[in-house]
Amino acid sequence: MILSVLGGVALVLGTAYGWTARDHRDAELAALTDRLAQVEARSASLSEQAAQVSELEAKLSELEAALVAAQEEAEAARQAALAPTPVIESPAESEPEEDTxxxxxxxxxxxxxxxxxxxxxxxxxxxxxxxxxxxxxxxxxxxxxxxxxxxxxxxxxxxxxxxxxxxxxxxxxxxxxxxxxxxxxxxxxxxxxxxxxxxxxxxxxxxxxxxxxxxxxxxIPEAAPTAQAREVELPDDILAIVGDTDYGEYLSSECKTCHQQDGTDEGIPSITQWPTEDFVIAMHAYKQKLRPHPVMQMMAGRLSAEEIAALAAYFGNLD
Amino acid sequence: MKLNRREFVGTGVAAASTLAAPIVHAAGHGKPKVVVVGGGAGGATAARYIAKDSEGEIDVTLIEPSRSYYTCFFSNLYIGGFRELDSIEHSYGTLAAEYGINVVHDWATGVDRDAKTVALAGGGSVPYDRLVLSPGIDFVEGSVAGWDLNAQNAMPHAYKGGSQTELLKAQIEAMPEGGTFVMVAPPNPYRCPPGPYERISMVAHVLNTSNPTAKIIIADPKESFSKQALFEEGWQKHYGGMITRIGPDFGGGNVTVDPAAMTVDIDGETVNADVVNVIPAQKAGHICDAAGLTEGNWAPVVPQTMQSRMDENIHILGDATNQGDMPKSGYSANSQAKVAAMAVRGALTGSRVFPAKFSNTCWSLIETNDGVKVGATYEATDEKIAKVDGFVSQTGEDAALRKATYEESIGWYEGITTDMFG
CATH class of the missing domain: 1.10.760.10 (Cytochrome c-like domain)
Incomplete structure (x- = not known):
């Protein structure tokens, strides 16, 4: 294809300038000589590339084989980690990175x-x-x-x-x-x-x-515990309020229309024995309408920080 | 509200807190005595909280004629086949055994406010230092032309739990194919504002599967009703074409019934019905009237303590009261009972008294797993129990939220009945 195009170009050039037949043959010969040189050069280049490809293919096979071996090794390590007596081994080294x-x-x-x-x-x-x-x-x-x-x-x-x-x-x-x-x-x-x-x-x-x-x-990785950022940022003075348990007991009567004291939670969650800070944060999250439940937003909405603390103190210490 | 001379005027938070100084009324006759009349959401809760929180310092007597109490709330779910009858039946055994409440199964027929005694139908009387009345509702005679209590078997009201509910359910199930169910809805104010419309939903649920060509007609004297947009959306979606509501514009308030002929005349048009559910206009349970504690159809109360405006030794709860913005519901009665229990204990034993807080939520079921709710919080002002904040389910909510709302209502039922009966 390349050769025929080059020939075509030489023919067109010869005809256009109105050279003699000899001139034309000389020119054709020269062109063919040039072309031969070009083809030879290109052929050499292609051979070289083919050699490179073979070399790369060989390397690839080698790498693939290594990868399979690595996976098998990792799998064996993981199985070992699952055994009743754990193998003491860092998970970073033993876990493969795929979603296996x-x-x-x-x-x-x-x-x-x-x-x-x-x-x-x-x-x-x-x-x-x-x-x-x-x-x-x-x-x-x-x-x-x-x-x-x-x-x-x-x-x-x-x-x-x-x-x-x-x-x-x-x-x-x-x-x-x-x-x-x-x-x-x-x-x-x-x-x-x-x-x-x-x-x-x-x-x-x-x-x-x-x-x-x-x-x-x-x-156990050296990561921080999952104590993530609090749902609501509460000033320390709000978290520091010591709840009035008696008042909490009275206020709790409203909660107990739905939330059962013994921890039963069919359809409505139990709030018995929550740690006080978690209770306070959850109630303020409703009060600020960050948590979506409409009944709880309404109930928490009209409770003061003291009243929330009182409820937290009461429910946190309930048997 | 206009006050007259004999009415007891509310004391408010500041005055109530002075009750912390013990005012013991029990001198000369042992422990202070509280008598509670009515064992429903108001009375049972009040009796339980007074007994529980006074830890034996107060003698509590509960007077309730029924040994088995069927809650009105969730009785529509029984009609719809979502609950068994025995799941809404409760006994007073735990209140007697665990809380030491003296449960008397008798009718309270009258109150001697000077002698501070309650008369019983079975004879004798019971003395009190504080009386709590939670008698629920009675019907206004003549409010539906042609209907009286003698007609309640032919045309049940089913607006007090138990046998009436069973009767109505049986009548619906026995309707002929393509038959007609008519509800005569009550005027405001009445027990459980969404109740009649939840009932319509449950009747439609039953008929839609067993008798799909049947018709449901509501004759309604009210322009609008609770959760109207939610019910109408649900009726269209689930029961399209089965339910027709005739409001006051079209004569829904001009109704005459004939229980013998089983006809309902709505503004001159006679409807032949197979089942007629007449829910008449309502008033405070009879004993409030008998004790001289009513003004019009209801008993006015002091918001901070639920004391009668007529008698400071009597607290009145729930549907029977005229208190302000709270709807007449089991949840409201339960909420008011806890405020009253605190005030009663404060007055009799000097225990701490806190500001009154009230709330209410009403869940309704429209179709399987399609629950909706409406609710509000309230506070006591000198004039009335005033609404603070509220919410209502929205039209177009997704199925998961509606299902969660229904499941929440089941949790609430378990919660409130435990709160009432222990």
Whole structure:
């Protein structure tokens, strides 16, 4: 194709200038000679490129083989980490970076811890996790894998949760998966006000996230606990108000038309035994209309900071 | 409100707090005595809170004729098939056993305000230092031409829980194919403002599946009604064409019924009906009138304490009262009962008294998982219980929110009945 185009150009040039036949042949010869040189040069270049391509292809195969090996190694490391006796190994080294879903016993799976961190957002108002995490409305979740249900010292569990623990319920992948899917199906009168995570993938992801904070201290990243920024910024003097429990008891009678004292929470959450600061922050979030529920916005809307503190003091210490 | 000489004038917050100095009325006859008449949302709550919070310092007697109490709230859900009858039935066993309340199953027929005693239909009388009346409603005689209490089996009101509700449900289920249900709706003010319209929704829900060619007619003397936009949107969406409301512009307030012939005359047009639900105009339960505590149809009260304007030793709760802006509802009665309980304890034992706070929320079910609500908060002024803030569900809300609202109402039912009966 290139050759025929070049020939065509030479022919057109010859005709246009009205050269003699000899001139024309000489010119044609010269042109052909030039063209031969060009073709030879190009051929050499192509050969060189072909060699480079082969070389690159070989390198690529090598790299792919290395990658497969690395994945297999990582998988083995992760399986080892899931074994009952954890291998002491930093997750950063052992975890591959892909969103791999790793199958374990009973068909249950750990998902993606990064996704799980996002799903955990809805739990984090009540449950803290990570270095320095403290109990809040719910117990902190460091070391939840392998922990006996209702047995974390210093936290006041529902009667049912304590009983399940006493009966031998221990948190592992299987039991946590069942509890997260439908908390009340596993522990009928748990105080945890959560309907459950319907999506299997969400549960797999969140369990992968929780797993990072369990089993061996080396597995706990040096990150700050999930004590995220407060929902509402409250001046210290508001948080410092010491609630009048008697007044709180009277005010609580209004709450108890809907919120049951014993922690029952069908359709309406339990507010019994919330830590006072969490209670105060939640009520101010309703008062400032940051939380959306219209009944609660209305109820909190007409409570003063002292009245909110009184309620927090009363409910926080309720049996 | 115009006050006359014999009316007791409210004392307000400042004066109420002086009650912290004990004013013990019990001298000479042991512990102070509180008698509560009526075991519904107002009375049961008041009895329980006074007994619970006084920790045995006050003797509490509850007078209530029924051994089994059927809540009016959620009775529409029973009609619609969403609740079993026994799920809205409650007994007074816990109030007696756990709270030490003396529960007397009898009718209170009158009050001797000078002797401070309540007369019982079964004979005898019960003395009190403070009396709490929470008698609910009675019907205004002659308010629906052609209807009186003798006709309540042919044309049930079903506006007091229990057998009337069962009767109405049975009649709806026995309607012939393509039959006609007529409701005669009440004029304001009446118990449970959205109640008649939630009931219409529940009747339509039943007929829509079992008898889809049936018709529902509402003869209504009111221009407008509670949650009207929400109900009308829902009726159109779920039961299109089944429900016709005849408002006052078209003679909905000009109704005569004939219980023998089962006809309803609406502004000169005679309707042959298969079921007629007559909800008459209402007034305070009879004992308020008998005790001389009413003005017109209702009993006026002091907002800060729920004391009768006529007698400072008597507190009146719930539907029977004229208090201001609160609707007549079980939630309101429960809310008022807690304020009254605090005032009664303050007066009799010197316990601390705080400013009154009131609230109300009414949930209604329009169709399966389609719940709506309206609510408000209230405070006591010298003149009345005054609305502070409120909200109402919006038209066009998504299905998930409506379902959550319905589920919330179930939680509320469990909450308030626990608050009433322990």
């Amino acid at each position: 879903v790793v199958a374990v016993a009973d068909g249950l799976e750990f998902g993606d811890p990064e996704q799980g961190k996002a799903v955990f957002g809805q739990c984090s108002f009540c449950h803290k996790i990570g270095q320095g995490a403290q109990d809040g409305i719910g117990p902190h979740l460091n070391g939840i894998f392998g922990r006996r249900a209702g047995a974390h010292e210093g936290f006041k569990y529902s009667e049912d949760m304590s009983m399940m623990g006493a009966d031998g319920l221990t948190w592992n992948l299987e039991t946590l998966n069942a509890y997260l899917e439908n908390p009340k199906a596993l522990v009928s009168r748990t105080r945890m006000n959560f309907a459950g995570l319907e999506e299997e993938q969400d549960r797999a992801d969140i369990l992968a996230y929780l797993r990072q904070f369990s089993a061996s201290p080396q597995n």
